[in-house]
Amino acid sequence: MLTAAGAAGAATRKRRPVRPRDRSVSRVPVAEALSRVKAVAVLLVAVDVLAVAAAATAVTPRWDWTLVLAATLLGVRAGNRLYRRRLWLSWLHDLPRSVASTMTAFALLTGIALLTGQAPATTTAVQTAVLAFAVLGEPARFGVFAFGRCCRRRLGRCDRTIVVGAGKVGTDLVRTMLHHPEFGLRPVAVVDSEPRSDPASLPVELLDEDLSAAITRLRVGTVVLAFSHARDSPVVDAAIAAHRLGCATFVVPRMFELHEDGPHIERLRSYPLVRLSTAPTSRPSWWVKRGLDVVLAAVALTVLAPVIALCALAVLLESGRPVIFRQVRVGMDDRTFQLYKIRSVRIGDVDDSQSRWSVVGDARVGPVGRFLRRTSLDELPQLWNILRGDMSIVGPRPERPAFVREFSAIHDLYWARHRVPTGLTGLAQVHGLRGDTSIADRARYDNYYIANWSLWLDVKIVLLTVGELVCRRNR
Incomplete structure (x- = not known):
C-alpha cells in the first residue's frame, strides 16, 4: 500500500504516461442545455x-x-x-x-x-x-x-450523440440511432483510438481525439459508451469526462444479451443502456447543499470565534507570527485557491510547505501544534473558505498542486476527485485516511462519494466526523 510519504519515490519507479486530458471544463451554454x-x-x-x-x-x-x-x-x-x-x-x-x-x-x-x-x-x-x-x-x-x-x-428533435467504441456494438448502435430517430439520439461521431471496424463502413465521422474536446467542438448532449479495444481509453475516464461536461451518459453493459430491464435501464431497440446518474453539481439538491454550507459555516464561525481566538493566541505565544497559515490548494475543476488554517508548524528558514509532506513526529510541530492537529482545531479557519465558495463542509480533502500532479500520474482516477468542491471533511477521512495514509484508498473513497452523493450521505459523514473527533479526544 502506497502512502503519501512514499509517493515521491514511487513516482520514479511506477510513473506511467497519462493520457492528455482537457481539465478545463467548458460546459455547454445554458440556453443550449435547456433546449x-x-x-x-x-x-x-x-x-x-x-x-x-x-x-x-x-x-x-x-x-x-x-x-x-x-x-x-x-x-x-x-x-x-x-x-x-x-x-x-x-x-x-x-x-x-x-x-x-x-x-x-x-x-x-x-x-x-x-x-x-x-x-x-x-x-x-x-x-x-x-x-x-x-x-x-x-x-x-x-x-x-x-x-x-x-x-x-x-x-429531428434529437440529442447530438457521440458513441465511444468503434467495434461491432458501437457500429450497430450508430446505425440503429440513424434508422430509428424516434429514440431521440442523433449520432454525430464515433470516438476510438483503435477501431476494429473499417472507418469507411461507419456512417458518421470516426475521431481519435480527447472526448472532452470532441464533446465541446461538436456540441454533444449525449454520450453512449460501447466497447472499445483501445488500451489507453478506460470507459470510466470517458464517463467522468462526459459527466463533467453535463452530458447524459449511457453504458452498454457487459453480457448485454442477458441483461434485464430495470429502473436505470433504457432500451435502444435490442440494446439495453444503463443510464448513469447525472453529476451531483447539476442536481437541484446540490443548491440545497450549498445553502446549508453557507448557513452552517456562518453559524459555526460566529459560535467558535472565541475558540479560534484562543487557538491563535496560543500559537502566537508559542512561536510568534503569523498565526494564520495560507497555502495554495486545488479545488473543483482544478482551480486553485488559498486555504486558511491555524498554523501548527514552526516557521523555518525556507518555506517548503508546498512540496514537503508533514508526517507524525515532525520536529517542527510543537506542543500547541500537536494539540491543534489532534483535535482538528487548526482546520477551523477553513469555515471562511466554505463561506467564500472555495470549499464545502463535506467533500474530498484539497491537496497542494505539486502533489495533485504527482498522485494523478501514479493513481488511477485521482484527478477525478476534482469533479466536486473539496471539503472540510470527507468519506475518506471518517474511514481513518488522514495524514500519512494510502492515497489510492483515499481516491477510491472520494470517487465513491461523488458517484453516490446525496444529502443524507453528507449528514452521515458529518455525524461520523463528530463521533471520530469525540472518540479521538477521549483516547
Missing part, C-alpha cells in the same frame, strides 16, 4: 396536472383535499420516475408503473381520510377523483408519447 431538456417529460407533468384539476373539478372535493390529492398523486408518480427523461417512448411499457403509482396514491389517500376521521362522503369523493384522474390521464399520456415520437422522427 435539450426533454419536452416529453414536461408534457407528462402538464397532462397529469390538468388531469388532477379536471378530476377535482368534476368530483368537487373540498379545496383542502384538492391540494392533498394533487400533492399525493404527483408526488408518488414523481417518486416512481414517471416524469423522467427517456429514450423509449412506449405507453404500454410505462403503463404498469403508471397504474401502480395511481393505486399507491389511492391507498395513501384512503388511509389519510380514515386516520383523520373524514366523513364517508369525503372519502368516497377523494377515491372517485383518483379514479377519474386515471381515466383522464392515461389517454393523455398515450397522446404525449405518440407526439414525442412524431417530433423526433419528423422534426
Whole structure:
C-alpha cells in the first residue's frame, strides 16, 4: 500500500504516461442545455396536472383535499420516475408503473381520510377523483408519447450523440440511432483510438481525439459508451469526462444479451443502456447543499470565534507570527485557491510547505501544534473558505498542486476527485485516511462519494466526523 510519504519515490519507479486530458471544463451554454431538456417529460407533468384539476373539478372535493390529492398523486408518480427523461417512448411499457403509482396514491389517500376521521362522503369523493384522474390521464399520456415520437422522427428533435467504441456494438448502435430517430439520439461521431471496424463502413465521422474536446467542438448532449479495444481509453475516464461536461451518459453493459430491464435501464431497440446518474453539481439538491454550507459555516464561525481566538493566541505565544497559515490548494475543476488554517508548524528558514509532506513526529510541530492537529482545531479557519465558495463542509480533502500532479500520474482516477468542491471533511477521512495514509484508498473513497452523493450521505459523514473527533479526544 502506497502512502503519501512514499509517493515521491514511487513516482520514479511506477510513473506511467497519462493520457492528455482537457481539465478545463467548458460546459455547454445554458440556453443550449435547456433546449435539450426533454419536452416529453414536461408534457407528462402538464397532462397529469390538468388531469388532477379536471378530476377535482368534476368530483368537487373540498379545496383542502384538492391540494392533498394533487400533492399525493404527483408526488408518488414523481417518486416512481414517471416524469423522467427517456429514450423509449412506449405507453404500454410505462403503463404498469403508471397504474401502480395511481393505486399507491389511492391507498395513501384512503388511509389519510380514515386516520383523520373524514366523513364517508369525503372519502368516497377523494377515491372517485383518483379514479377519474386515471381515466383522464392515461389517454393523455398515450397522446404525449405518440407526439414525442412524431417530433423526433419528423422534426429531428434529437440529442447530438457521440458513441465511444468503434467495434461491432458501437457500429450497430450508430446505425440503429440513424434508422430509428424516434429514440431521440442523433449520432454525430464515433470516438476510438483503435477501431476494429473499417472507418469507411461507419456512417458518421470516426475521431481519435480527447472526448472532452470532441464533446465541446461538436456540441454533444449525449454520450453512449460501447466497447472499445483501445488500451489507453478506460470507459470510466470517458464517463467522468462526459459527466463533467453535463452530458447524459449511457453504458452498454457487459453480457448485454442477458441483461434485464430495470429502473436505470433504457432500451435502444435490442440494446439495453444503463443510464448513469447525472453529476451531483447539476442536481437541484446540490443548491440545497450549498445553502446549508453557507448557513452552517456562518453559524459555526460566529459560535467558535472565541475558540479560534484562543487557538491563535496560543500559537502566537508559542512561536510568534503569523498565526494564520495560507497555502495554495486545488479545488473543483482544478482551480486553485488559498486555504486558511491555524498554523501548527514552526516557521523555518525556507518555506517548503508546498512540496514537503508533514508526517507524525515532525520536529517542527510543537506542543500547541500537536494539540491543534489532534483535535482538528487548526482546520477551523477553513469555515471562511466554505463561506467564500472555495470549499464545502463535506467533500474530498484539497491537496497542494505539486502533489495533485504527482498522485494523478501514479493513481488511477485521482484527478477525478476534482469533479466536486473539496471539503472540510470527507468519506475518506471518517474511514481513518488522514495524514500519512494510502492515497489510492483515499481516491477510491472520494470517487465513491461523488458517484453516490446525496444529502443524507453528507449528514452521515458529518455525524461520523463528530463521533471520530469525540472518540479521538477521549483516547
